[in-house]
Amino acid sequence: MKRFRYLVLCSLIVLLGTSATAVAQWLSLPLPGTPRTPDGKPNLNAATPRTAEGRPDLSGIWRADSQRWNENLVPQGADAPMLPWAAELYKHRVETYGWDRPEAYCMPHGVPDAMTVAGIPWKIAQMPGLTILLFEEFHKYRQIHTDGRQLRADSDQPAWYGYSIGRWEGDTFVVETAGFKEGSWLDNSGHPHTEALRTTERFRRVNFGHMEVDVTIDDPKAYSRPWKSDTMRFTLQPDTELLEHLCENNRDLPILERYWRGQEQPGASTKGKQ
Numbered sequence: 118m119k120r121f122r123y124l125v126l127c128s129l130i131v132l133l134g135t136s137a138t139a140v141a142q143w144l145s146l147p148l149p150g151t152p153r154t155p156d157g158k159p160n161l162n163a164a165t166p167r168t169a170e171g172r173p174d175l176s177g178i179w180r181a182d183s184q185r186w187n188e189n190l191v192p193q194g195a196d197a198p199m200l201p202w203a204a205e206l207y208k209h210r211v212e213t214y215g216w217d218r219p220e221a222y223c224m225p226h227g228v229p230d231a232m233t234v235a236g237i238p239w240k241i242a243q244m245p246g247l248t249i250l251l252f253e254e255f256h257k258y259r260q261i262h263t264d265g266r267q268l269r270a271d272s273d274q275p276a277w278y279g280y281s282i283g284r285w286e287g288d289t290f291v292v293e294t295a296g297f298k299e300g301s302w303l304d305n306s307g308h309p310h311t312e313a314l315r316t317t318e319r320f321r322r323v324n325f326g327h328m329e330v331d332v333t334i335d336d337p338k339a340y341s342r343p344w345k346s347d348t349m350r351f352t353l354q355p356d357t358e359l360l361e362h363l364c365e366n367n368r369d370l371p372i373l374e375r376y377w378r379g380q381e382q383p384g385a386s387t388k389g390k391q
Contacts, residue, residue: 145356145357146356146357146358147356148355148356150166151355151356152164152325159325159326159353159355159356160325160326161324161325161326161327161352161353161355162324162325162326163324163325163326164324164325165288165322165323165324165325166322166325168243172285172288173288173290173321173322174243174322175241175243175248175290175320175322175328176240176241176242176243177240177241177353177354177355178238178239178240178353178354178355178357178358178359179232179238179239179240179241179328179351179352179353179354180235180236180237180238180239180351180352180354181232181233181234181235181349181350181351182235182349182350182351182352183235183350184233184234184235184236185347186233186304186346186347186349187230187233187234187235187304187305188304188305188306189304189305189306189308190229190230190233190303190304190308190332190334190346190347191308191344191346191347192345192346192347193347197308197334197340197344198340198341198342198344199308199309199339199340199341200338200339200340200341202339203308203309203339203340206307206309207306207307207308207309209307210302210306210307211306211307215302215305215306215307218302218305218307219300219301219302220364223255223364224277224300224301225252225254225255225257225277225278225301226252226254226255226257226301226302227277227278227297227301227302227303227310228259228278228279228294228297228301228316228318228332229303229316229318229330229332229346229349230301230302230303230304230305231250231252231254231257231259231278232250232252232330232349232351233304233349234254237252237253237254237362238253238354238359239251239252239253239254239359240253240359245263246262246263246264247260247261247262247263247264248260248261248263248283248290249261251359253359253360253362254362255362255363255364256361256362256363257277257278259278259281260281261281261282261283261292262281262282262283263282263283263284266282267282268280268282268293268294268295268296269295269296271296272295272296274296275296275297275298275299275312276296276297276298277297277298277300277301278294278297279294279295279296279297279298279314279316280294280295280296281293281294282294288321288322289319289320289321290319290320290321291317291318291319291320292316292317292318292319292320293315293316293317294315294316294317294318295314295315297310297312297314298312299311299312303334309339310334310336310339311336311338311339312338313336313337313338313339314334314335314336314339315335315336316332316333316334316335317332317333317335318330318331318332319331319332325353326352326353326355327350327351327352327353328350328351328352328353329348329349329350329351330348330349330351331345331346331347331348331349332345332346332349333345333346334346
């Protein structure tokens with residue numbers, strides 16, 4: 118029992134130690150253009166806003182409805198079709214409570230992991246030719262180019278968030294991303310990927326205050342076939358703004374590292390392909 122409590126405490130330290138600022142959105146700023154109910158509150162069930170071209174406008178500050186998708190991207194009751202080395206690495210990360218996840222080293226979340234941290238919002242800024250995702254956590258961003266350019270077959274400068282292009286299929290915004298740097302995790306439980314990862318995200322704004330996103334993972338070096346995430350749901354955060362959030366120094370990391378390194382069997386391989 119004591120050991121179990123210690124493990125839980127370790128996990129909480131990682132979670133709290135990497136988030137240096139409060140996640141509560143304290144700003145209260147009534148924004149123009151927000152549909153409202155008779156009592157003046159934002160009407161999240163109002164119609165989906167649209168651009169001058171008639172496309173859904175995804176712009177706004179969003180937050181995941183559940184932490185579940187951040188913990189495990191795979192649909193409930195299913196398993197990701199991991200290759201043996203990936204399954205071994207994933208098992209190790211689960212058994213050690215993911216103490217060495219990238220955020221513990223002040224490194225960013227990946228795709229789609231950065232969107233799914235339920236306590237921390239993110240913003241979409243949609244404009245002609247470009248859509249930008251701004252993440253409050255660690256002050257990071259993604260660029261999704263919609264100017265007709267094509268994804269390169271490979272990249273000599275891989276990136277944490279890869280390189281993204283977007284297009285519209287009816288009212289669904291489809292984003293393809295490649296050129297990833299190895300090292301990020303697909304979710305907090307530790308599903309791995311390699312530089313061969315390609316993701317396809319599908320964004321659907323259901324109405325003014327609700328959005329759904331699903332992601333297809335295609336990485337032939339880590340998985341035996343492409344697989345689809347659970348459908349993730351997000352709620353608009355109206356009349357507010359993002360806050361500064363920095364990861365300055367996780368001072369608990371050396372303690373966690375000493376503990377978990379000491380638990381590993383001498384000579385055991387837990388690295389795999391990061």
